[in-house]
Amino acid sequence: xxxxxxxxxxxxxxxxxxxxxxxxxxxxxxxxxxxxxxxxxxxxxxxxxxxxxxxxxxxxxxxxxxxxxxxxxxxxxxxxxxxxxxxxxxxxxxxxxxxxxxxxxxxxxxxxxxxxxxxxxxxxxxxxxxxxxxxxxxxxxxxxxxxxxxxxxxxxxxxxxxxxxxxxxxxxxxxxxxxxxxxxxxxxxxxxxxxxxxxxxxxxxxxxxxxxxxxxxxxx
Amino acid sequence: xxxxxxxxxxxxxxxxxxxxxxxxxxxxxxxxxxxxxxxxxxxxxxxxxxxxxxxxxxxxxxxxxxxxxxxxxxxxxxxxxxxxxxxxxxxxxxxxxxxxxxxxxxxxxxxxxxxxxxxxxxxxxxxxxxxxxxxxxxxxxxxxxxxxxxxxxxxxxxxxxxxxxxxxxxxxxxxxxxxxxxxxxxxxxxxxxxxxxxxxxxxxx
Amino acid sequence: xxxxxxxxxxxxxxxxxxxxxxxxxxxxxxxxxxxxxxxxxxxxxxxxxxxxxxxxxxxxxxxxxxxxxxxxxxxxxxxxxxxxxxxxxxxxxxxxxxxxxxxxxxxxxxxxxxxxxxxxxxxxxxxxxxxxxxxxxxxxxxxxxxxxxxxxxxxxxxxxxxxxxxxxxxxxxxxxxxxxxxxxxxxxxxxxxxxxxxxxxxxxxxxxxxxxxxxxxxxxxxxxxxxxxxxxxxxxxxxxxxxxxxxxxxxxx
Numbered sequence: 001x002x003x004x005x006x007x008x009x010x011x012x013x014x015x016x017x018x019x020x021x022x023x024x025x026x027x028x029x030x031x032x033x034x035x036x037x038x039x040x041x042x043x044x045x046x047x048x049x050x051x052x053x054x055x056x057x058x059x060x061x062x063x064x065x066x067x068x069x070x071x072x073x074x075x076x077x078x079x080x081x082x083x084x085x086x087x088x089x090x091x092x093x094x095x096x097x098x099x100x101x102x103x104x105x106x107x108x109x110x111x112x113x114x115x116x117x118x119x120x121x122x123x124x125x126x127x128x129x130x131x132x133x134x135x136x137x138x139x140x141x142x143x144x145x146x147x148x149x150x151x152x153x154x155x156x157x158x159x160x161x162x163x164x165x166x167x168x169x170x171x172x173x174x175x176x177x178x179x180x181x182x183x184x185x186x187x188x189x190x191x192x193x194x195x196x197x198x199x200x201x202x203x204x205x206x207x208x209x210x211x212x213x214x215x216x217x218x219x220x
Numbered sequence: 221x222x223x224x225x226x227x228x229x230x231x232x233x234x235x236x237x238x239x240x241x242x243x244x245x246x247x248x249x250x251x252x253x254x255x256x257x258x259x260x261x262x263x264x265x266x267x268x269x270x271x272x273x274x275x276x277x278x279x280x281x282x283x284x285x286x287x288x289x290x291x292x293x294x295x296x297x298x299x300x301x302x303x304x305x306x307x308x309x310x311x312x313x314x315x316x317x318x319x320x321x322x323x324x325x326x327x328x329x330x331x332x333x334x335x336x337x338x339x340x341x342x343x344x345x346x347x348x349x350x351x352x353x354x355x356x357x358x359x360x361x362x363x364x365x366x367x368x369x370x371x372x373x374x375x376x377x378x379x380x381x382x383x384x385x386x387x388x389x390x391x392x393x394x395x396x397x398x399x400x401x402x403x404x405x406x407x408x409x410x411x412x413x414x415x416x417x418x419x420x421x422x423x424x425x
Numbered sequence: 426x427x428x429x430x431x432x433x434x435x436x437x438x439x440x441x442x443x444x445x446x447x448x449x450x451x452x453x454x455x456x457x458x459x460x461x462x463x464x465x466x467x468x469x470x471x472x473x474x475x476x477x478x479x480x481x482x483x484x485x486x487x488x489x490x491x492x493x494x495x496x497x498x499x500x501x502x503x504x505x506x507x508x509x510x511x512x513x514x515x516x517x518x519x520x521x522x523x524x525x526x527x528x529x530x531x532x533x534x535x536x537x538x539x540x541x542x543x544x545x546x547x548x549x550x551x552x553x554x555x556x557x558x559x560x561x562x563x564x565x566x567x568x569x570x571x572x573x574x575x576x577x578x579x580x581x582x583x584x585x586x587x588x589x590x591x592x593x594x595x596x597x598x599x600x601x602x603x604x605x606x607x608x609x610x611x612x613x614x615x616x617x618x619x620x621x622x623x624x625x626x627x628x629x630x631x632x633x634x635x636x637x638x639x640x641x642x643x644x645x646x647x648x649x650x651x652x653x654x655x656x657x658x659x660x661x662x663x664x665x666x667x668x669x670x671x672x673x674x675x676x677x678x
Contacts, residue, residue, distance in 0.1 A: 079311075084305055086300050219278050
C-alpha cells in the first residue's frame with residue numbers, strides 16, 4: 001500500500017510540471033538572502049552558516065509540505081482510502097517518504113554547494129549534510145503533522161509553519177549546535193548529533209498517530 | 221453466480237449523525253441482510269453523504285448505533301477490507317491515465333484485472349488517456365470501475381450516477397444488481413431510482 | 426459530582442456559585458501579596474528593590490505553564506470522554522494562559538534591565554517562555570482558523586496534546602542551548618537562597634493568579650456556552666426519514 005501510494009504520488013509530482021523541486025529553489029534563495037543579509041565578509045558568513053542552512057532547510061521542508069494532503073482531500077481520495085482500509089499509517093508513511101524524496105533529499109544533496117557560498121569548506125559541507133540528514137526525519141515528521149493539522153484551511157501553509165515553530169526549535173538548537181561542533185571543533189559525532197538523532201526517532205514515533213488523527217478529523 | 225466469500229449484514233438502530241457540530245440526521249433504522257440494497261433519497265444537504273461516511277465508520281454516530289454482522293459475529297466497526305466507497309467526487313487523479321488510476325486502487329484491493337473492470341464500465345476506449353482530459357462522466361466511469369475490480373461485499377455509493385448518461389446509469393444498475401445477487405449489500409445515495417428490489421429511505425427535512 | 430462537569434446546565438449553576446468566590450480570593454490574595462511583597466518583605470542584598478518584581482513574574486511564569494497543562498488535560502478529557510465542555514474549558518484557558526506568558530516575558534524583561542543591563546537576553550527561562558507563547562498562539566490560531574467549531578475542537582485537542590508532549594523537549598533543548606552560549610547566572614528566584622519572608626507574598630500571589638485563572642476560565646466557558654445556545658437555536662432541525670417510505674422492505678426481483 002505504501003509503495004503503490006508513493007509510486008502514484010511520485011508519478012503525479014513529476015507530471016505536474018516541476019513544482020515538486022521548488023524546495024531546492026527556496027533553499028538557494030534563502031541561502032542567498034542570508035548571505036546578502038550577513039554581508040560579504042566570509043568570516044562572518046562562516047559563523048552564520050550553520051544557522052542559515054538549518055533555517056533554510058526547516059522552512060523549505062515546511063513550505064514543501066503545504067499541499068501534501070490537498071489533492072487527496074479535495075478529490076475525495078482520502079475519504080475513500082479511510083473508508084476502505086483499517087489503518088492510515090501506510091498513507092502517512094507514503095507522504096512522509098514523498099516529502100523526504102522530493103524536498104529533503106535534494107536539500108541535503110545540494111547543501112554542501114550552498115555552504116561553500118557561505119564560506120564553509122566543501123569537505124566540511126559534506127559532513128554538515130550528514131548532520132542535516134540526521135535531523136531530516138524530525139523536520140519531515142513535523143512538517144507532515146502540521147500540514148495534516150492545517151489541510152484545507154485558508155493560509156494553511158503559514159498556519160502550519162506557526163504551529164511547527166515550537167516543534168522545530170529543539171531541532172534547530174541541536175542541529176545548529178552539532179554543525180558548530182563540527183565546524184569549530186572538528187567533531188562529527190558530538191553529543192548534539194546524538195540528541196538530534198534521538199529527536200528524529202522521537203518525532204517518527206510520536207507524530208504519526210497525531211497526524212493521522214488530524215487527517216481523520218478533516219474527514220468528518 | 222459466484223457468491224462473495226463472507227456474508228456481511230448491516231444494521232442501523234435509530235442512528236443519527238452530526239455535521240459541523242449540528243444534528244443533521246436522526247432516527248435512521250434499517251437492516252440489510254446479504255443480497256439486499258438500500259436507496260437513500262433526499263434533497264441536497266439533507267445529510268446523505270454524512271450518513272454514508274458514518275456507515276463507513278468515518279464519523280461516530282451522534283445518536284443510536286450501527287452494527288455489522290459477519291459470519292455470525294457482530295461488530296461496531298466495518299469488517300476489514302469489506303467496503304468499496306464511491307464518494308461524491310471521483311477519486312481520480314488528473315495527471316494519471318484512467319488505467320493508472322484504476323491500477324492504483326486495484327492494487328489496494330488485491331485485484332489484478334483492471335482492463336476487464338474498465339470494459340464493464342465502458343471505459344476501455346479511453347483508458348490510456350490522462351484523466352485530466354476526460355469528461356466528468358468518463359471520470360465517473362473510471363471511478364466506478366473500482367466496483368468491478370474489487371471483490372468486496374459492501375458497497376457504499378454516493379450518487380454513483382451523477383454525470384452519467386443513460387447507458388452509464390444502466391451499467392451502474394446492472395452492476396449493483398449483480399453485486400446483490402452475489403450476496404453483497406449496497407447503500408446507495410441517489411437521485412436516479414435504481415428500480416424495484418431495494419429498500420428505500422427517504423430523508424425529509 | 427462529575428455530572429456537574431458534563432451537563433452544561435449544571436455546570437452553569439456551579440460556575441455562577443463558585444465564580445464570585447474565585448474572584449474574591451484573587452482580589453484578597455493579590456492585595457495581600459502585593460502589599461507584603463512591596464512593603465513587608467526584604468530587598469535582595471544583591472539586586473535591591475528590583476527583586477520585588479519577582480512577586481509578579483514568578484507566579485505569572487508558573488501560571489503560564491500551569492494553564493497549558495490545564496489545556497492539555499482538558500484536551501485529554503475531551504478526547505477520552507468526548508466532553509464538549511472540556512473542549513470549551515481548554516479554549517477558555519488559552520487567552521488567559523497566553524496573557525500570563527506575555528506578562529511573564531514582560532516582567533522578565535523589566536526585571537532583566539536593571540540586573541543585566543538589557544531589556545531582553547536569551548536566557549533559558551525567557552526563551553522557553555517565548556516558545557511557550559508561540560505554542561499558545563498556534564493553539565488559538567487553530568480555533569480561529571477552522572470555520573466549524575466542532576472540527577476546530579478536534580484539531581485543537583490534537584495540537585494541545587502533542588504540544589504538551591513537546592514541552593519537556595523544548596525545556597531541555599533551551600537549557601542546553603543556553604548553557605553553551607551563556608554561562609551567565611540565571612535568576613534563580615526559587616532557589617534555596619530565598620528568604621522565608623519572601624515566600625509568603627509569593628505564595629499569596631500564586632494563589633491569587635490561580636484564582637484569577639479559574640475565574641477567567643469559568644467566565645469564558647459561560648460565554649461560549651451562551652454563544653453555543655444561540656447558534657443551536659439558529660440551526661435547522663435535522664432530517665428525519667419520512668414516515669411513509671422508511672425501512673419498508675421490498676424484497677424480491
